[in-house]
Amino acid sequence: MAGFLQLLSMPHAKEKLSALDKPERIAKVIARVGLCSRREAERWIEAGRVKLDGKVLESPAVTVTAASTIIVDGEPLPLKDEQNVWRYHKPAGLLTTHSDPEGRPNLFDSLPEDMPRVISVGRLDLSSEGLLLLTNDGELARQLELPASGWLRRYRVRVHGRVDEKILDELINGVTIDDVHYKSIQATLDRQQGANAWLTVSLVEGKNREIRRVMEHFGWSVSRLIRTAYGPFQLGKLAKGDVEKVRSKVLKDQLSSRDRSGFAAKTEKLARRPADKRTKRLQAGKLKKNYRKRTKIDPINKPRKENAHRRRSK
Secondary structure, eight states, X not given: OXXXXXXXXXXXXXXXXXXXXXXXXXXXXXXXXXXXXXXXXXXXXXXXXXXXXXXXOSOSOOEEOTTOOEEETTEEOOOBOOOOEEEEEEOTTOBSSSOOTTOOOBGGGGSOTTSOOOEESSXXXXXXXXXXXXXXXXXXXXHHXXXXXXXXXXXXXXXXXXXXXXXXXXXXXXXXXXXXEEOOEEEEEEEEETTEEEEEEEESSOOTTHHHHHHHHTTOEEEEEEEEEETTEEOTTOOTTOEEEOOHHHHHHHHTTSOOTTBOOOOOOOOOSOOOXXXXXXXXXXXXXHHHHHSOOOSSSOOOOTTHHHHHHO
């Protein structure tokens, strides 16, 4: 969480590039002002859209300082606004991207006109719905979507098929599908209604289409997927298509680890290997000891030990 504290330590008032007191990667600086994510900034640089001190950059492997002049698409790098996060209830049928070659609708075109340019924290695919976090700080978005943040993503999932709860329990150990390993997944069966079932699924890693691929691997096709929580942020009663800004104090508390409600709890994985010989001996000795405690023996007429008379005669 040190990264979060570092982000929050930066001034929230509008600041210029001159606030830099040490060299930083140029893509990181561009992302921080909210123009795009760090990865997208790297693509912009490779496409020749960024100039540094009058020269077009060809590689993002460049650091900048307070004395650097950065031009993006012919415009100076804008001032950095106050760091903000919004909760957005994404409806199904919208892409989580600013542009699409096929011209399909994206969620950013549906946002209120008075909102600043924002980027999403992670993604939800076209047919998925529910909570999506938006922010005007690309570097913050990058920090929050990394598995290292420990933030739990929780979903309500409707699948077609008869669900085996034993398989769900084993997902806590993770699963490998087509040479792709998915880390620990917490999945519980809420109810089975005929040929359909509702599940609650929680995970930290969140690879591309992870839940759909895991469920389909076991023969359960996903007919609906709703994200209900991302770390400490909840979907709650936010209506579809609505967006709500997170209050500054709440955001600061949650990013500085004061609110641990959205973090993944440590879970004990199911034992896969049989106990070793030493463990078996210990268990056998414990059972024998307990048996002796439970067995009642008459202290007066207790049976004599074998060969006791021979030891006395000697």
